[in-house]
Amino acid sequence: MCGIVAYTGNMKCKDILINGLKRLEYRGYDSAGIAVISNGTGRNTGLTNPEIVVVKEAGKIRILEDELKNLKIDGNCGIGHTRWATHGEPNKANAHPHLDCSGNIAVIHNGIIENYAELREELKKEGHRFISETDTEVLPHLLEKYNDKDLLSAMQKLLKKIKGSGTIVAISASQPKEIIGARITSPLVIGVSKNGNFLASDIPAVLEYTKNFITINDFETVRLTGDKVEIFDREGKKVKRVPFRVNWDIVSAEKGGYEDFMLKEIFEQPYGVEETMRGRLIDGKLNFDELNLSDKQARRLRKIQIIACGTSYHAALIGKQVIERWAKIPVEVDLSSEYRYRSPLVEEDCLFIAITQSGETIDTLAAIREAKSRGAKIVAVTNVVGSTVARESDSVIYTHAGPEIGVCATKTFTAQIIVMYLIGLYFAWKKGNIGENKFKEIISELKIIPDKIQAILDREDELKKIADKTYKYTCFLFLGRVFGLPAAMEGALKLKEISYIHAEGYAAGEMKHGPIALTDEKTVVVGIMPADTVYEKILSNIQEVKARKATIFCIVTEGDKKTEKTADYVFKIPKTLEELYAILTIIPVQLYSYYIAKNLGRNVDQPRNLAKSVTVE
Numbered sequence: 284m285c286g287i288v289a290y291t292g293n294m295k296c297k298d299i300l301i302n303g304l305k306r307l308e309y310r311g312y313d314s315a316g317i318a319v320i321s322n323g324t325g326r327n328t329g330l331t332n333p334e335i336v337v338v339k340e341a342g343k344i345r346i347l348e349d350e351l352k353n354l355k356i357d358g359n360c361g362i363g364h365t366r367w368a369t370h371g372e373p374n375k376a377n378a379h380p381h382l383d384c385s386g387n388i389a390v391i392h393n394g395i396i397e398n399y400a401e402l403r404e405e406l407k408k409e410g411h412r413f414i415s416e417t418d419t420e421v422l423p424h425l426l427e428k429y430n431d432k433d434l435l436s437a438m439q440k441l442l443k444k445i446k447g448s449g450t451i452v453a454i455s456a457s458q459p460k461e462i463i464g465a466r467i468t469s470p471l472v473i474g475v476s477k478n479g480n481f482l483a484s485d486i487p488a489v490l491e492y493t494k495n496f497i498t499i500n501d502f503e504t505v506r507l508t509g510d511k512v513e514i515f516d517r518e519g520k521k522v523k524r525v526p527f528r529v530n531w532d533i534v535s536a537e538k539g540g541y542e543d544f545m546l547k548e549i550f551e552q553p554y555g556v557e558e559t560m561r562g563r564l565i566d567g568k569l570n571f572d573e574l575n576l577s578d579k580q581a582r583r584l585r586k587i588q589i590i591a592c593g594t595s596y597h598a599a600l601i602g603k604q605v606i607e608r609w610a611k612i613p614v615e616v617d618l619s620s621e622y623r624y625r626s627p628l629v630e631e632d633c634l635f636i637a638i639t640q641s642g643e644t645i646d647t648l649a650a651i652r653e654a655k656s657r658g659a660k661i662v663a664v665t666n667v668v669g670s671t672v673a674r675e676s677d678s679v680i681y682t683h684a685g686p687e688i689g690v691c692a693t694k695t696f697t698a699q700i701i702v703m704y705l706i707g708l709y710f711a712w713k714k715g716n717i718g719e720n721k722f723k724e725i726i727s728e729l730k731i732i733p734d735k736i737q738a739i740l741d742r743e744d745e746l747k748k749i750a751d752k753t754y755k756y757t758c759f760l761f762l763g764r765v766f767g768l769p770a771a772m773e774g775a776l777k778l779k780e781i782s783y784i785h786a787e788g789y790a791a792g793e794m795k796h797g798p799i800a801l802t803d804e805k806t807v808v809v810g811i812m813p814a815d816t817v818y819e820k821i822l823s824n825i826q827e828v829k830a831r832k833a834t835i836f837c838i839v840t841e842g843d844k845k846t847e848k849t850a851d852y853v854f855k856i857p858k859t860l861e862e863l864y865a866i867l868t869i870i871p872v873q874l875y876s877y878y879i880a881k882n883l884g885r886n887v888d889q890p891r892n893l894a895k896s897v898t899v900e
């Protein structure tokens with residue numbers, strides 16, 4: 284999830300771009316850069332055409348800003364980018380903007396080009412020279428190839444050639460006052476003002492310069508000059524659209540109109556889940572080269588060991604069930620903080636997977652080092668490119684949830700669950716333990732999971748109402764079985780983290796061995812009970828706690844009629860495959876916990892005593 288800002292008009296663009304990038308830094312912050320159409324008075328970066336000046340640096344925007352202070356860049360038309368790496372390390376060469384061979388065209392991009400490898404080969408054969416490892420670099424070369432004096436029509440041709448997601452913005456020294464943009468799937472807005480026009484990934488990036496905006500739809504292209512905005516549909520026909528005015532202040536704008544980052548991130552889950560599948564599920568096939576395993580190694584695998592902490596541990600528990608069920612490989616799961624001290628055995632033909640959204644959790648890092656010293660090969664699953672865990676592992680599978688600002692994990696968790704599903708499917712296929720029909724059924728159901736998550740999010744009001752009625756209770760028990768159990772554990776953790784209410788996530792069948800003693804009229808029991816093979820069992824457990832006067836809230840599947848007879852409140856989720864309920868049930872549980880915490884006036888983004896990444900033991 285990178286950030287994009289661009290400006291053309293009668294003001295100098297250098298400061299506009301830097302200010303915009305600072306506002307966008309939350310979207311990605313491993314490197315940044317700008318390209319300005321200038322008189323060649325800035326630092327010439329070896330370009331054959333001195334009109335486009337590119338300055339880029341690895342690291343935070345501050346480093347780029349310091350570098351720019353010493354340079355005189357006078358241009359009025361330019362583009363800026365802050366990067367959240369997906370392909371290629373976060374270094375200077377991979378930072379955007381990227382140039383074509385002549386240095387005449389500069390491009391920034393947010394998203395993933397799925398067919399970049401074949402495009403790159405094709406372009407190389409035609410003589411184009413590449414200097415980075417990014418997927419983005421194919422874009423300026425494609426524009427160079429298609430550019431017949433008009434960058435806009437080159438962009439429209441390019442859109443037909445690439446597969447992928449995101450937003451592309453380009454400038455050309457031959458059309459020095461124009462900015463060309465294309466939205467494939469990621470957000471891009473136009474800011475309009477009498478001093479010039481802007482393009483940006485979101486409104487806050489340019490809110491200090493204008494309050495008038497125009498939205499751009501998927502597959503539309505735009506041409507901006509200082510005094511004109513043109514929008515074209517996917518067939519290249521002109522579209523008329525009237526600007527709207529926003530009255531946000533900057534802070535609320537960064538939260539995209541949401542009250543907190545946590546709520547914004549909960550609502551970003553359809554996107555994070557889809558991005559994490561992107562490029563891995565192509566045409567009904569599963570592409571998982573990142574695992575770095577030969578077919579022989581995959582087939583020989585006899586065991587998988589997963590370690591993680593906190594919410595990531597709950598993703599690991601889902602991973603265990605799904606891998607064992609589909610791939611028939613035994614999976615052991617450990618808390619990272621326990622693993623390193625329990626004299627673990629590292630066997631041959633065992634794959635070691637470390638799940639960590641931040642890639643910095645010290646317990647997970649220490650467990651990796653321990654396992655490595657015993658000869659294990661490590662696969663990291665993380666959301667942060669270039670993080671310590673990513674660097675110290677043998678291979679990395681990135682979740683593409685985008686930066687998560689709220690301290691407690693939400694969108695990184697659902698992205699991790701997707702990776703668990705993909706790993707389960709991958710080994711099931713490689714080991715020949717799954718039939719083609721089942722394989723295809725799972726893939727097509729996974730593809731529509733983002734829509735089902737969205738359908739739940741659209742009904743947040745129902746969950747808010749249940750939270751309004753129950754937030755004063757002092758003891759919460761979240762119960763689940765099989766795939767519902769990790770969701771129950773995560774629900775309890777979320778509630779504890781942000782509301783400071785005592786909550787337990789428990790295997791419903793274990794209630795009778797202890798926790799049922801806690802149950803009375805001051806208790807809320809949350810039953811995670813989708814329509815799976817253990818539904819009837821958990822329904823009996825719920826009846827047991829109802830008899831002890833607890834208030835009951837159940838998460839069930841649409842069409843369920845039985846639970847309503849026992850429960851005080853029910854929330855219905857869409858139907859899916861038994862294994863995939865693990866990801867759907869978590870969404871209402873997140874929203875419910877969120878609204879309880881809000882009712883109690885808690886700071887959900889920065890709960891007391893907690894940190895986003897825990898780098899102490």
Ligand code: G6P
Nearest residue numbers: 593594595639640641644691692
């Ligand atoms: C902290 C965060 C949790 C997170 C845990 C593990 O406690 O507040 O949200 O689940 O660390 O973090 P990791 O980055 O390793 O997934």
